[in-house]
Amino acid sequence: MSFVQKAAITRKGWTGTMEVEELDPEKNALSPTPRLVSKKHDGSACRLIFAATCAFLGPFSFGYSIGYSSPALPELEKLGILTRSQSGWFGSLLTVGALIGGPFGGLLMEKFGRRTAMKFTSIPFFFGWLCIAFWSGTQGLFFGRFLCGFASGLVTVSVPVYIAETSTTSLRGTLGAGIQLSITIGILASYSAGMYFQWSDMAIIGMIPACLAFVTLYFVPETPRWLLLNGKKLEAVASLRQLRYEHADCEDECRDIEEGLDLKEQFTWSEFKKPELSRPLMISVFIMIFQQFSGINAIMFYTVTIFKNAGLGISELATVLVGAVQVGGTFVSCLLMDRMGRRRLLIIAGLSMSLSLLVMGWCYHKLDTGSSPADVGMISVICVVVYILGFSLGWGPIPMLIMSEIFPSRARGAASSIAVFTNWFCAFVVTKEFLFVQDVFGAATTFWMFAFFCACSVMFVWRKVPETKGKSLEDIELFFLGKSTLIV
Template identity: 45%
Template sequence: MEYDEETRPLLVNDEEISEDRLEQDSYLNKVKNGKLYMATFAAVLGPLSFGFVLGYSSPAIPELTRIQDPKLQLSTDEASWFGSVVTIGAALGGLLGGWIVGKVGRKLSLMFCAIPFIFGFTSIIAAQNHWMLYVGRVLTGLASGVTSLVVPLYISEMAHERVRGTIGSCVQLMVVTGIMGAYIGGLFLDWRWLAVASSIPPTLMLVFMCFMPETPRFLLSQGKRREAVEALRFLRGPDAPIEWECARIEEACKNEEQSLSLSDLKDPGVYKPLGVGIMMMVFQQFTGINAIMFYAETIFEQAHFKSSDVATVIVAATQVVFTAVAAFVMDRAGRKALLILSGVTMCVSEAVFGVYFKLTVMKHDNSTLLSAVTDVPQTPQTDLAWLAVGSMGLFITGFALGWGPTPWLIMSEIFPTRARGLGSALCVLTNWTCAFIITKTFQDLMDLITSAGTFWMFSALCALNVIFTAVFVPETKGKTLEEIQAHFKGT
C-alpha cells in the first residue's frame, strides 16, 4: 500500500497504537467479568435507592395534600417544597461526596451514604409534622447527591474499556428502576409504607458493599499496591495477567500530580473536561426531566388522563426498558450518537406535548398544578389523551437512550485522577442546583407562560443540547481513561 508524505510520519505512532491494542485485547480476552458484575450490582443499589427518592414524591404528594391530619397535610406550596427540597440535599451531597471520596475512598463513601438514606426514610415513616417530612427528604437527597457522584466513579475505576459503557449505564438504569418501583408501590401502599419499602435498597447496599473491594486505581493512587493487586485479581478473575493492568494504572498515577492547585485550571486536561461535564449536567436538567418525573401524576391529571397513576407507571416502565437498551448498545453505538438521537427525540416529543396542552387546556388558567382542576371544560378532548401519553412516552424513550445515562457515564470518564473528586463534585452540584431550579419553578413557569409554553421552552433547550453535543462532546467509546485524558490535552 502506498502512503503519501503527509501520512508517513504518523506510521510509527500508528504501529505503536496497534501494538498496544493487540496487547490490550490479549489481556482482556483472559478477563472474567463475573465478580465485576457482582461488585457493580452491590454499588448500583445506591442509584436504586436514589430512584426511590425521586419517584417517592409523585404518589406521595397527592395523598399528603388530601390527608385529614392538619399537621401533615400539605398545601400547594408545601407540596412543591416537598418535591423539590430533595434537590437541595442532593446538591450538598455532591459537595460532600467530592470531599469524602478522595479522603476515605469510593467503597467507604458508598457505605457511609447508606446511613442518611436509612435515617431519611425513617424520619418520613415516623413523621408527625411537616418538618419531619422535610428533614427526611433533605437527608435522602443528601445521600442521593453522594451516590450520584461516587457510584459512577466506583464503576468506571473498576471496569475495563470493553464493558465500561454498559455497566456504567446501569447507574441510570437502576435510578429509573427505583422510580418505577416507587410508582408501582404507590398503587398499593400508603405514603408511610412506601417509605418503609424505599428503605430496603440502601440497607442491602450497606450489607453487600462490606464484601466488595476498593477500586484498584484509588488504591494505587494511595500507594497501596498489594491491596490494588488483590482487588484486580478479584475483579478480573484468576486467569488474567493482572500485573499488566496494574503497571498501566501505576504509570498513569505516577504521571499525575495528586494534589490539585489553582494553576491546574489553566491545564486543558482539567478545564476542558470540567466545562464539558458541567454543561452536560446543565443540559440534562434543562430537558425538564426531573420536573416531569416529580410531578408525572399531576401532569397527567392536568392533561385530563383518567388513570393518571397507571399512566405514570407506564411512563416509568418505558424509561426502564429504553435505559436497558441504552446500556446494551452504549459500547457499540457510542456515547455521542446516542446523545444526538436522544436530544432530537426529546425536542420533537416536548414540542408535541406543548401542542397537546395548547389544544386541550386553553381554558385552564394554570393557577394550581397540584390541586384539583376546577375550570377545565366538563367534556375534555379525551380523544387526544393518546397524544399526551404518546409524547410523554417518546420523551422518556429519548431521555433514557442518551441524556439519562450518558452524562453520568462521561463525567466518570473524562477527569484526570487529581481532578476527579473536585470535577465530579462540581458536576453533581451543577446538576442538582439546576434540578432544584427546574422543580421549584416548574409551577411558576406553568403559570407564567402556560403549560404549552413551558414544554416548548424545554423543546428549544433540547435543540441546543444537540448542537452542544455535536461540537464539544468527545467520543469515549472503547478508550482507556488515559486515552480520554490525552484527548483533552491534545496529545
C-alpha cells in the same frame, strides 16, 4: 509475518515481563519498533458484575426517593399531615440535600476512597427513611427528606466514579448506563409500592436497600486507581484480582494504570485553569445543564394530566406506566452504549426529545385555542412516551457516565462534585420556577422553550463532546492533554 516474544521491563518500581509484537524484519526492515499487544481476556465478568450490582443499590435508593413523593404526597395531604405549600417544600428538600451531599461526597471520596463513600451513603438513607416513617410531625418528614437528598448527592458522585474505575473498557458503557437503570427501577418500585402500601410503610421499605448496600459493599474492593494514587500497589493488585477473573494478568493491568497516573503531582484547585482540566469540566457541566433543562421535570409533572385528558384512567396507573417506559428505555441504552457510542445516542435522544416537545407544545397550543382534550389526547400520550424513551436512551444515563470518564484520576472527586452540584442546582431551579414560567408564558411556550434547549444540546454534543466508547480512562486523559488523537 509478525511474531510475539517476551520482553523484560522495569518501570516505576515494577519489574516483570510483558508481551510485545515485533515486525518481521524481512518485510518491514525500516520499522522495527516494538508495540504492545492488546490482550483480550475471554473470562467471565461475574466478579465485576457482582461488584457493580452491589454499587447499584445506592442508585436504586436514590430512584426510590425520587418516586416516593408521587404516591405519598397526595395521601399526606389527604390525612392533613402536610399542607399544599408544605408538600412543595417536601419535594424540593431532596434537591436541597443533594446540593450539599454532592460536594461532600467528592471530598469524602478523595480522602477515604470510592468504596467508603458508597458505604457512607447507606447511613443518611437509612436514618432519612427512619425519620419519615416514625418521627411524627412535619419536622420528621422534612429532616428525613433532607437526609435522603443528602445521600442522593453522595450517590451521584461516588457510584459513577467507582463503576468507571473498576470496569473493563468493553463493559464500562454498559455498567455506567446501569446506574441510570437502577435509578429508574427504584422509581418504578416506589410507584408500584404506592399502589399497595401507605406512606409510612413505603418509608420502611426504603430502609431495606440501604441496609443491603451497607452489608454487601463490605464484599467488594476499593478501586485500583485510588489505591495506586495513595501508594498502595499490593492492595491495587489484590483489588484487580477480586474484580477480574481467575487467570487475568492483574500485574500488567496495574502497571498500565499506574503509567497513566501522575503520582508525583498533588491536585490543587488552581489546576482547573489548565486546558486538560477546564475542557472536560466545561463539557461535563454543560451536559448536566442540558440534562436538567431538557424538560424532564415538566414532562413528569404533566404526565397524570396528559393521561387523564386522553381518557386513559387512573393517575397511579399512569405513573407506573411512565416508570415502566423509563426502565425499558434505559435497559435498551445499556445494550447499545458500547455498540453505538455516547455521542450518537445523545444526538439521537436529543433530536427525538426536541421533536416530541415541539409537538407537545402544539397540542397545548390547540387546547388554548379551544380544542377539546380528546382531540389531542392520544398525540400527547405518544409524545410523552417518545420523549421518555429518548431521555432514557441518552440524556438520562450518559451525563453521569461521561462525567466519570473524562476527568483525570487525581481530580475526579473534585471535578465530579462540581458537575453534580451544577446538576442538582439546575434541578432545583427548574423545579422551583417551572410553575412560574408556565403561568407567565403558558404551557405551550414552556414546552417549546425546552425543545429549544434539547436542540442546543444536540449542537453542543456534535461540536464539543468526544466519543469515549472503547477507550481506556488513560487514553481519554491523554486526549485532553493533547497527546492522543484516538478520540474523534
